[in-house]
Amino acid sequence: MTDYGYRDPYVGVVKAVIKSINPDVEIIDLTHGIERHNVLEAAVMLAVSAKYFQPGTIFVVVVDPGVGSARRALVIETTHYILVGPDNGCLTLMAEQDGVKHVFDVSNTKYRLPEVSSTFHGRDIFAPVAAWISRGVPLEEIGVEISYDSVVKVRIEKPTVSTGVIKGQVLYIDVFGNIMTNITQREVDEAGFQLGSKLLVQVGSKRELCTYETTFSKVPVGDYACYLNSWGYLEVAVNMGSAAEKLGVKQGDVVVFSRAS
Amino acid sequence: MTDYGYRDPYVGVVKAVIKSINPDVEIIDLTHGIERHNVLEAAVMLAVSAKYFQPGTIFVVVVDPGVGSARRALVIETTHYILVGPDNGCLTLMAEQDGVKHVFDVSNTKYRLPEVSSTFHGRDIFAPVAAWISRGVPLEEIGVEISYDSVVKVRIEKPTVSTGVIKGQVLYIDVFGNIMTNITQREVDEAGFQLGSKLLVQVGSKRELCTYETTFSKVPVGDYACYLNSWGYLEVAVNMGSAAEKLGVKQGDVVVFSRAS
Amino acid sequence: MTDYGYRDPYVGVVKAVIKSINPDVEIIDLTHGIERHNVLEAAVMLAVSAKYFQPGTIFVVVVDPGVGSARRALVIETTHYILVGPDNGCLTLMAEQDGVKHVFDVSNTKYRLPEVSSTFHGRDIFAPVAAWISRGVPLEEIGVEISYDSVVKVRIEKPTVSTGVIKGQVLYIDVFGNIMTNITQREVDEAGFQLGSKLLVQVGSKRELCTYETTFSKVPVGDYACYLNSWGYLEVAVNMGSAAEKLGVKQGDVVVFSRAS
Numbered sequence: 195m196t197d198y199g200y201r202d203p204y205v206g207v208v209k210a211v212i213k214s215i216n217p218d219v220e221i222i223d224l225t226h227g228i229e230r231h232n233v234l235e236a237a238v239m240l241a242v243s244a245k246y247f248q249p250g251t252i253f254v255v256v257v258d259p260g261v262g263s264a265r266r267a268l269v270i271e272t273t274h275y276i277l278v279g280p281d282n283g284c285l286t287l288m289a290e291q292d293g294v295k296h297v298f299d300v301s302n303t304k305y306r307l308p309e310v311s312s313t314f315h316g317r318d319i320f321a322p323v324a325a326w327i328s329r330g331v332p333l334e335e336i337g338v339e340i341s342y343d344s345v346v347k348v349r350i351e352k353p354t355v356s357t358g359v360i361k362g363q364v365l366y367i368d369v370f371g372n373i374m375t376n377i378t379q380r381e382v383d384e385a386g387f388q389l390g391s392k393l394l395v396q397v398g399s400k401r402e403l404c405t406y407e408t409t410f411s412k413v414p415v416g417d418y419a420c421y422l423n424s425w426g427y428l429e430v431a432v433n434m435g436s437a438a439e440k441l442g443v444k445q446g447d448v449v450v451f452s453r454a455s
Numbered sequence: 456m457t458d459y460g461y462r463d464p465y466v467g468v469v470k471a472v473i474k475s476i477n478p479d480v481e482i483i484d485l486t487h488g489i490e491r492h493n494v495l496e497a498a499v500m501l502a503v504s505a506k507y508f509q510p511g512t513i514f515v516v517v518v519d520p521g522v523g524s525a526r527r528a529l530v531i532e533t534t535h536y537i538l539v540g541p542d543n544g545c546l547t548l549m550a551e552q553d554g555v556k557h558v559f560d561v562s563n564t565k566y567r568l569p570e571v572s573s574t575f576h577g578r579d580i581f582a583p584v585a586a587w588i589s590r591g592v593p594l595e596e597i598g599v600e601i602s603y604d605s606v607v608k609v610r611i612e613k614p615t616v617s618t619g620v621i622k623g624q625v626l627y628i629d630v631f632g633n634i635m636t637n638i639t640q641r642e643v644d645e646a647g648f649q650l651g652s653k654l655l656v657q658v659g660s661k662r663e664l665c666t667y668e669t670t671f672s673k674v675p676v677g678d679y680a681c682y683l684n685s686w687g688y689l690e691v692a693v694n695m696g697s698a699a700e701k702l703g704v705k706q707g708d709v710v711v712f713s714r715a716s
Numbered sequence: 717m718t719d720y721g722y723r724d725p726y727v728g729v730v731k732a733v734i735k736s737i738n739p740d741v742e743i744i745d746l747t748h749g750i751e752r753h754n755v756l757e758a759a760v761m762l763a764v765s766a767k768y769f770q771p772g773t774i775f776v777v778v779v780d781p782g783v784g785s786a787r788r789a790l791v792i793e794t795t796h797y798i799l800v801g802p803d804n805g806c807l808t809l810m811a812e813q814d815g816v817k818h819v820f821d822v823s824n825t826k827y828r829l830p831e832v833s834s835t836f837h838g839r840d841i842f843a844p845v846a847a848w849i850s851r852g853v854p855l856e857e858i859g860v861e862i863s864y865d866s867v868v869k870v871r872i873e874k875p876t877v878s879t880g881v882i883k884g885q886v887l888y889i890d891v892f893g894n895i896m897t898n899i900t901q902r903e904v905d906e907a908g909f910q911l912g913s914k915l916l917v918q919v920g921s922k923r924e925l926c927t928y929e930t931t932f933s934k935v936p937v938g939d940y941a942c943y944l945n946s947w948g949y950l951e952v953a954v955n956m957g958s959a960a961e962k963l964g965v966k967q968g969d970v971v972v973f974s975r976a977s
Contacts, residue, residue: 199891200461200722201749203765209744210768217742217770220478222470227462230892231956243464246471246578248478259956262931312931314946317768369460370491409523409573424575434492434520461722481739483731488723504725507732507839509739630721631752670784670834685836695753695781 195224195240196256196316197231204314208254208321211307215325224253227369231259233284235445237348238365238374241287242425244275253288254316254324255279262312267319268345269298269327269337276333278324280315283348297345298337305336353377355384359452364397364445365427371436372410373443377428377451382406385451392454393420395430397443403454404430420451456485456501457517457577458492465575469517469582472568476586485514488630492520494545496706498609499626499635502548503686505536514549515577515585516540523573528564528580529606530588530598532557537594539585541576544609558606559598566597614638616645620713625658625706626688632697633671634704638689638712643667646712653715654681656691658704664715665691681712717762718778718838719750726836730778730843733829737847746775749891753781755806757967759870760887760896763809764947766797775810776838776846777801784834789825789841790867791849791859793818798855800846802837805870819867820859827858875899877906881974886919886967887949893958894932895965899950899973904928907973914976915942917952919965925976926952942973 198204205226212219224243228236236257244253251274258265258280266281272292277285278300300319305326310318323336353362353376362377387393387406395404395418404418410431413419418437423429428451430437443449459465466487473480485504489497497518505514512535519526519541527542533553538546539561561580566587571579584597614623614637623638648654648667656665656679665679671692674680679698684690689712691698704710720726727748734741746765750758758779766775773796780787780802788803794814799807800822822841827848832840845858875884875898884899909915909928917926917940926940932953935941940959945951950973952959965971 195464195467199749201747201891203717203747203761206717206744206746207765207768210746210765210770210773213742213744214768214770220474222467222474224467224471225462225464227460239464243468243471246468246475248471248475251471260933263933311946312943317946369462411521411524421573424572424578456725456728481735483728483735485728485732486723486725488721500725504729504732507729507736509732509736512732630723672782672785682834685833685839 195228195236195253196226197228197236198226198256198316199230200226204316208256208316211317211321212325215322216329219325219328222247228257231257232445233257233259233282234348235366236284237287238350240284241291242427244288244292247275249274252276252278252324252327253285254320255284256316256320257284258282258315261315265346266299267301267303267315267323269300269323269333270294270342270345271296271298271333276327278320278327281346283346286345286347287350289342294342296333297340297342298333299340300337303336305331350376353381355381358385359450360385361448361450362428364443364447364449367438367443367445370431371438372423372429372431373437373441373449374423374425374427374429375449378426379422382422382428387451387453394452394454395420395441396450396452397441397447400441402441456489456497456514457487458489458497459487459517459577460491461487465577469515469577472578472582473586476583477590480586480589483508489518492518493706494518494520494543495609496627497545498548499611501545502552503688505549505553508536510535513537513539513585513588514546515581516545517577517581518545519543519576522576526607527560528562528576528584530559530561530584530594531555531603531606532559532594537588539581539588542607544607547606547608548611550603555603557594558601558603559594560601561598564597566592611637614642616642619646620711621646621689622709622711623689625704625708625710628699628704628706631692632699633684633690633692634698634702634710635684635686635688635690636710639687640683643683643689648712648714655713655715656681656702657711657713658702658708661702663702717746717750717758717775718748719752719754719758720748720778720838721752722748726838730776730838733839733843734847737844738851741847741850744769750779753779754967755779755781755804756870757888758806759809760872762806763813764949766810766814769797771796774798774800774846774849775807776842777806778838778842779806780804780837783837787868788821789823789837789845791820791822791845791855792816792864792867793820793855798849800842800849803868805868808867808869809872811864816864818855819862819864820855821862822859825858827853872898875903877903880907881972882907882950883970883972884950886965886969886971889960889965889967892953893960894945894951894953895959895963895971896945896947896949896951897971900948901944904944904950909973909975916974916976917942917963918972918974919963919969922963924963
């Protein structure tokens, strides 16, 4: 997972480095379309996607606005997985969700490429580190164990519920303009929203009527729906339209759901 | 083949699900750039691409505006291939082209993921179904056989020819702005168009002169050419330009070719 | 590497053709996001990426504005690699960098697909040729050996240095708007630029102050930096911004660096 996009040969070169160290490893592109330098987006997308991967999978995440600065390069061993990436929080939501076991600083590992650039650590550090791990090199040999306390974190605020009102935050806006919040089944139940009930969704000064449903296709074309999305989070969508555009929403915005009666 | 695009981790997660069921299966991305919810585009692109794949290939097509509604999930066995996708027509052009053998409704298959969301059947139904098929589970065990008559179809109208005039339809506009029609060699021969002859191409109120050639690079830069494209369909292009933009054409538009003398 | 983009199924079909000839070959997508018909961009990106791939790798490059014309289809054997693509220069920077051993004209090879279209030689010629090479068919059997002198070249002008002024050219603008020039460590040393020194960068009538650093994150957000990029070329960037947009630069533009004192 990177923010390299699909125009430059960055991703291809990262794969070439991995395959030249371990030709037998299987590489899956989670996505390279993370918004440039959007560490929170990377952290969220990694956390929601991870459980669909087999235990033992090594995740390489390169969303790295601080490349070339003093930020560390990390390997985090969690209960089921191994995470490789910069020390800026992009790994931490998933690490905490799966359970942190050990953290290693690999900034100065001998398992880097011989020449390390200041701007492309995906190729020069993260790819070779991941490839050598996949070949069975022990993590202790690759890096220096450090405390998870010292790791830079990304934190999602917890949504709050009071008498039928949920206040949450926009975690992510997908390519369809669907707005994913940090609200889960638990808060929806606590607020007592029922399937089919009408809600008001408010972002900034905009307020719209939406129906709490199982999915967006349950409401008429052009109408707002909200539903627990495929990752388990409350999402606002417009059937056959872009909710994010219509509401003028961006990542991090506060969003409030209340009953419309 | 999906309309998931390249920004979100949807495609990566679908592959993770497939690989966790069958690590040995080979996955080829046909494209994930189908226009959102454009079932006809998916159907056309699948039909033209399919024959380049080896017999036995399993195609997973997820262009699925009706996800979460009552639309069925299908597996279609054709003469050479197996097609997996929603019952909205996206599989039918290819199925009819290759010859339908059996159709199965897999909406309630036990080979789904344990939890099925309302919005991401690519991950929860289509991916695991395809993966289990690739492992050799018989189709009868995965779904319930149904009649092809009951399947939702996408139909392309046949082009018509009369005294040197061909009337067809725009099937697809590619990333270069080239306009692919539903007209084939047969109609071109019937209309008597010769290589090098000048034609008028008309879409709506716009009419332009174009040369019938073997390819767009045969005409001067900026000029219109039409030719049987690499899939075998008559296509209109502007050498080093975008014909779709210049003609203001969209998918489904009627397009008329006539001799320019 | 192609300019096919990610919307159409072109890339998927090319892979299907390769895999149907050699199911065991490993395919890495270098990029399919080369600007349409931009042969120089393809040539540059291939040359900078190549060394990260294992010796023996076969590179297929299809950026091919002349497809369907008389331009030849080539296979170039270099010291470590085999290059397959059209005779328009897209292979030549890399070929000369790695050392040309033999060149073959494969335009009329019997290892093409049975039907060759006028517009999709990636599928009909280059993919099958590469796949058969990967299966061990000798190059002499696939094509006719020709002289490298007869091959169409892409040439990058050499940068010039005089008394603390370097005059170079824009080779490439990446997806972040970073401007890569043809200037290397050698010219920077010759001009006597020191890390941390202030430079003037001039493109057309625009002139901006920038700091020569190891990477863009060393300067304040919004400021210009220049640095030897991860491929070894002098690059101009704006920290968290797009230098290309701010300077109005395009590929091929002349760019001049001088001391700002």
